[in-house]
Amino acid sequence: MKYLREALSVYFIMGSTNCRKNPIQVLKEAIAGGITLFQFREKGEGGLMGLEKYALAKEFQAICKKHQIPFIVNDDIELALEIEADGVHIGQEDEPVKTVRERIGDKILGVSVHTTEEARIALRDGADYFGIGPVFPTKTKLDARQSRGTTLIQTLRMEGYTVPIVGIGGITSENAASVIKAGADGVSVITAISQADSPMVAASVLRNIVEEEKWSE
Numbered sequence: 145m146k147y148l149r150e151a152l153s154v155y156f157i158m159g160s161t162n163c164r165k166n167p168i169q170v171l172k173e174a175i176a177g178g179i180t181l182f183q184f185r186e187k188g189e190g191g192l193m194g195l196e197k198y199a200l201a202k203e204f205q206a207i208c209k210k211h212q213i214p215f216i217v218n219d220d221i222e223l224a225l226e227i228e229a230d231g232v233h234i235g236q237e238d239e240p241v242k243t244v245r246e247r248i249g250d251k252i253l254g255v256s257v258h259t260t261e262e263a264r265i266a267l268r269d270g271a272d273y274f275g276i277g278p279v280f281p282t283k284t285k286l287d288a289r290q291s292r293g294t295t296l297i298q299t300l301r302m303e304g305y306t307v308p309i310v311g312i313g314g315i316t317s318e319n320a321a322s323v324i325k326a327g328a329d330g331v332s333v334i335t336a337i338s339q340a341d342s343p344m345v346a347a348s349v350l351r352n353i354v355e356e357e358k359w360s361e
Protein backbone atom coordinates (compact mmCIF):
# COMPACT_ATOMS: atom_id res chain seq x y z
CA MET A 145 0.00 0.00 0.00
CA LYS A 146 2.90 2.36 -0.63
CA TYR A 147 0.83 4.25 -3.13
CA LEU A 148 -1.97 4.97 -0.65
CA ARG A 149 0.40 6.13 2.07
CA GLU A 150 1.77 8.72 -0.35
CA ALA A 151 -1.64 9.69 -1.68
CA LEU A 152 -2.86 10.55 1.81
CA SER A 153 -0.28 13.32 2.40
CA VAL A 154 -2.56 16.30 1.76
CA TYR A 155 -6.08 14.98 1.73
CA PHE A 156 -8.52 17.71 0.78
CA ILE A 157 -12.21 17.29 1.60
CA MET A 158 -14.91 19.57 0.24
CA GLY A 159 -18.54 19.97 -0.64
CA SER A 160 -20.39 22.90 -2.17
CA THR A 161 -21.17 24.43 1.25
CA ASN A 162 -17.55 24.57 2.39
CA CYS A 163 -16.21 27.30 0.14
CA ARG A 164 -16.56 30.99 -0.39
CA LYS A 165 -15.61 30.80 -4.05
CA ASN A 166 -16.86 28.55 -6.82
CA PRO A 167 -16.11 24.98 -5.68
CA ILE A 168 -14.80 23.96 -9.09
CA GLN A 169 -12.32 26.81 -8.97
CA VAL A 170 -11.34 25.90 -5.41
CA LEU A 171 -10.65 22.29 -6.40
CA LYS A 172 -8.58 23.34 -9.41
CA GLU A 173 -6.52 25.70 -7.27
CA ALA A 174 -6.08 23.09 -4.56
CA ILE A 175 -4.78 20.62 -7.14
CA ALA A 176 -2.43 23.23 -8.58
CA GLY A 177 -1.11 23.76 -5.04
CA GLY A 178 -0.35 20.08 -4.55
CA ILE A 179 -3.17 18.20 -2.83
CA THR A 180 -2.65 14.46 -3.15
CA LEU A 181 -6.21 13.13 -2.74
CA PHE A 182 -9.72 14.54 -2.83
CA GLN A 183 -12.88 13.56 -0.99
CA PHE A 184 -16.30 14.78 -2.10
CA ARG A 185 -18.33 15.39 1.08
CA GLU A 186 -21.68 16.95 0.28
CA LYS A 187 -23.43 17.19 3.62
CA GLY A 188 -25.39 19.33 6.00
CA GLU A 189 -27.72 22.25 5.58
CA GLY A 190 -27.77 23.59 2.04
CA GLY A 191 -25.97 20.54 0.64
CA LEU A 192 -26.91 19.48 -2.88
CA MET A 193 -29.02 16.38 -3.37
CA GLY A 194 -30.10 14.08 -6.15
CA LEU A 195 -29.13 15.06 -9.66
CA GLU A 196 -27.37 18.24 -8.57
CA LYS A 197 -25.16 16.31 -6.20
CA TYR A 198 -24.47 13.73 -8.91
CA ALA A 199 -23.56 16.44 -11.44
CA LEU A 200 -21.13 18.14 -9.05
CA ALA A 201 -19.55 14.79 -8.19
CA LYS A 202 -19.00 14.09 -11.89
CA GLU A 203 -17.45 17.51 -12.42
CA PHE A 204 -15.10 17.11 -9.46
CA GLN A 205 -14.23 13.59 -10.55
CA ALA A 206 -13.34 14.68 -14.09
CA ILE A 207 -10.97 17.33 -12.74
CA CYS A 208 -9.35 14.83 -10.37
CA LYS A 209 -8.97 12.27 -13.16
CA LYS A 210 -7.29 14.77 -15.41
CA HIS A 211 -4.69 15.42 -12.73
CA GLN A 212 -4.46 11.84 -11.46
CA ILE A 213 -5.77 12.71 -8.02
CA PRO A 214 -7.67 9.82 -6.39
CA PHE A 215 -11.36 10.72 -5.95
CA ILE A 216 -13.18 9.44 -2.87
CA VAL A 217 -16.84 9.83 -1.96
CA ASN A 218 -17.97 10.39 1.62
CA ASP A 219 -20.70 8.01 2.85
CA ASP A 220 -22.69 7.73 -0.37
CA ILE A 221 -21.76 4.25 -1.54
CA GLU A 222 -24.43 4.20 -4.25
CA LEU A 223 -22.95 7.33 -5.79
CA ALA A 224 -19.40 6.01 -5.50
CA LEU A 225 -20.37 2.83 -7.32
CA GLU A 226 -22.43 4.59 -9.94
CA ILE A 227 -19.69 6.97 -11.01
CA GLU A 228 -16.87 4.49 -10.37
CA ALA A 229 -15.09 6.61 -7.79
CA ASP A 230 -11.70 5.45 -6.56
CA GLY A 231 -13.03 4.85 -3.08
CA VAL A 232 -15.35 5.72 -0.22
CA HIS A 233 -14.92 7.07 3.29
CA ILE A 234 -17.34 6.03 6.03
CA GLY A 235 -17.90 6.86 9.69
CA GLN A 236 -18.93 4.64 12.57
CA GLU A 237 -22.57 5.68 12.12
CA ASP A 238 -22.68 4.50 8.51
CA GLU A 239 -23.06 1.02 7.06
CA PRO A 240 -20.74 -1.57 8.67
CA VAL A 241 -17.21 -1.72 7.25
CA LYS A 242 -17.64 -5.36 6.30
CA THR A 243 -20.70 -4.83 4.10
CA VAL A 244 -19.19 -1.73 2.50
CA ARG A 245 -16.07 -3.72 1.67
CA GLU A 246 -18.21 -6.41 0.07
CA ARG A 247 -20.07 -3.83 -2.00
CA ILE A 248 -17.07 -1.86 -3.26
CA GLY A 249 -14.62 -4.68 -4.02
CA ASP A 250 -11.07 -3.39 -4.15
CA LYS A 251 -11.84 0.33 -4.17
CA ILE A 252 -10.13 2.36 -1.44
CA LEU A 253 -12.04 2.17 1.87
CA GLY A 254 -11.39 4.79 4.55
CA VAL A 255 -12.96 4.55 7.99
CA SER A 256 -13.19 7.13 10.79
CA VAL A 257 -12.08 5.58 14.07
CA HIS A 258 -12.07 7.07 17.56
CA THR A 259 -10.91 4.21 19.80
CA THR A 260 -8.48 1.29 19.66
CA GLU A 261 -11.45 -1.07 19.58
CA GLU A 262 -12.98 0.68 16.55
CA ALA A 263 -9.54 0.52 14.92
CA ARG A 264 -9.22 -3.21 15.52
CA ILE A 265 -12.63 -3.94 14.03
CA ALA A 266 -12.23 -1.56 11.06
CA LEU A 267 -8.93 -3.15 10.10
CA ARG A 268 -10.26 -6.68 10.54
CA ASP A 269 -13.26 -5.87 8.36
CA GLY A 270 -11.34 -4.36 5.48
CA ALA A 271 -10.41 -0.70 6.03
CA ASP A 272 -7.51 0.52 3.88
CA TYR A 273 -6.82 3.60 5.98
CA PHE A 274 -8.09 5.33 9.13
CA GLY A 275 -9.27 8.89 9.55
CA ILE A 276 -8.63 9.91 13.15
CA GLY A 277 -10.15 13.04 14.64
CA PRO A 278 -10.94 15.56 15.58
CA VAL A 279 -7.32 16.11 16.52
CA PHE A 280 -7.99 19.81 17.09
CA PRO A 281 -11.25 21.72 17.66
CA THR A 282 -13.27 22.18 14.46
CA LYS A 283 -16.37 24.16 13.60
CA THR A 284 -16.87 22.37 10.30
CA LYS A 285 -18.45 19.16 11.55
CA LEU A 286 -21.27 20.05 13.91
CA ASP A 287 -21.48 16.61 15.47
CA ALA A 288 -17.71 16.19 15.82
CA ARG A 289 -16.56 14.66 19.11
CA GLN A 290 -14.37 16.34 21.68
CA SER A 291 -10.92 16.97 20.20
CA ARG A 292 -8.27 14.71 21.67
CA GLY A 293 -5.06 15.71 19.98
CA THR A 294 -2.88 13.05 18.45
CA THR A 295 -3.16 10.55 21.32
CA LEU A 296 -4.96 7.82 19.39
CA ILE A 297 -2.59 8.09 16.42
CA GLN A 298 0.38 7.64 18.75
CA THR A 299 -1.28 4.78 20.62
CA LEU A 300 -2.05 2.85 17.45
CA ARG A 301 1.51 3.27 16.18
CA MET A 302 2.84 2.14 19.55
CA GLU A 303 0.63 -0.91 19.37
CA GLY A 304 2.17 -1.78 16.03
CA TYR A 305 -0.53 -0.71 13.59
CA THR A 306 1.07 0.05 10.23
CA VAL A 307 -2.21 0.89 8.47
CA PRO A 308 -2.13 4.29 6.72
CA ILE A 309 -3.61 7.02 8.95
CA VAL A 310 -4.72 10.59 8.35
CA GLY A 311 -5.47 13.07 11.10
CA ILE A 312 -8.54 15.29 10.71
CA GLY A 313 -10.19 18.23 12.42
CA GLY A 314 -8.91 21.76 12.84
CA ILE A 315 -5.65 21.07 11.01
CA THR A 316 -3.80 24.13 9.69
CA SER A 317 -0.29 24.97 8.56
CA GLU A 318 0.44 25.79 12.22
CA ASN A 319 -0.25 22.34 13.60
CA ALA A 320 0.07 19.97 10.59
CA ALA A 321 3.66 18.95 11.41
CA SER A 322 2.64 17.68 14.85
CA VAL A 323 0.09 15.32 13.27
CA ILE A 324 2.74 13.73 11.03
CA LYS A 325 5.21 13.59 13.93
CA ALA A 326 2.63 11.63 15.91
CA GLY A 327 2.68 8.94 13.21
CA ALA A 328 0.08 9.98 10.65
CA ASP A 329 0.77 9.61 6.92
CA GLY A 330 -1.14 12.73 6.06
CA VAL A 331 -3.47 15.53 7.05
CA SER A 332 -7.08 15.78 6.05
CA VAL A 333 -8.45 19.31 5.84
CA ILE A 334 -11.54 21.20 4.81
CA THR A 335 -11.32 24.82 6.04
CA ALA A 336 -7.56 25.29 5.77
CA ILE A 337 -7.85 25.01 1.99
CA SER A 338 -11.52 25.60 1.10
CA GLN A 339 -11.75 28.93 2.95
CA ALA A 340 -8.25 30.18 2.21
CA ASP A 341 -7.81 33.40 0.24
CA SER A 342 -5.66 31.31 -2.04
CA PRO A 343 -6.48 27.58 -1.92
CA MET A 344 -3.41 27.06 -4.11
CA VAL A 345 -1.03 28.67 -1.65
CA ALA A 346 -2.71 26.97 1.31
CA ALA A 347 -2.40 23.54 -0.35
CA SER A 348 1.18 24.17 -1.33
CA VAL A 349 2.20 25.24 2.18
CA LEU A 350 0.56 22.15 3.69
CA ARG A 351 2.19 19.88 1.11
CA ASN A 352 5.65 21.24 1.89
CA ILE A 353 5.17 20.84 5.63
CA VAL A 354 3.89 17.28 5.31
CA GLU A 355 6.55 16.14 2.84
CA GLU A 356 9.33 17.63 4.92
CA GLU A 357 8.05 15.95 8.06
CA LYS A 358 7.38 12.60 6.38
CA TRP A 359 10.79 12.24 4.82
CA SER A 360 12.77 13.59 7.76
CA GLU A 361 11.97 10.43 9.77
Ligand code: 3NM
Pocket residue numbers: 157256275276277278279281282283284285288289312313314315332333334335336
Ligand atom coordinates in the same frame (compact mmCIF):
# COMPACT_ATOMS: atom_id res chain seq x y z
N1 3NM B 1 -14.50 14.66 10.34
P1 3NM B 1 -11.81 21.19 9.19
S1 3NM B 1 -13.61 16.45 11.89
C1 3NM B 1 -15.17 15.89 8.30
O1 3NM B 1 -13.40 14.03 13.67
C2 3NM B 1 -14.61 15.84 9.66
O2 3NM B 1 -13.98 12.59 12.15
C3 3NM B 1 -13.98 14.83 11.57
O3 3NM B 1 -12.87 20.05 8.90
C4 3NM B 1 -13.78 13.75 12.53
O4 3NM B 1 -10.57 20.83 8.48
C5 3NM B 1 -14.15 16.94 10.38
O5 3NM B 1 -12.47 22.41 8.60
C6 3NM B 1 -14.13 18.35 9.90
O6 3NM B 1 -11.66 21.28 10.68
C7 3NM B 1 -12.79 18.77 9.38
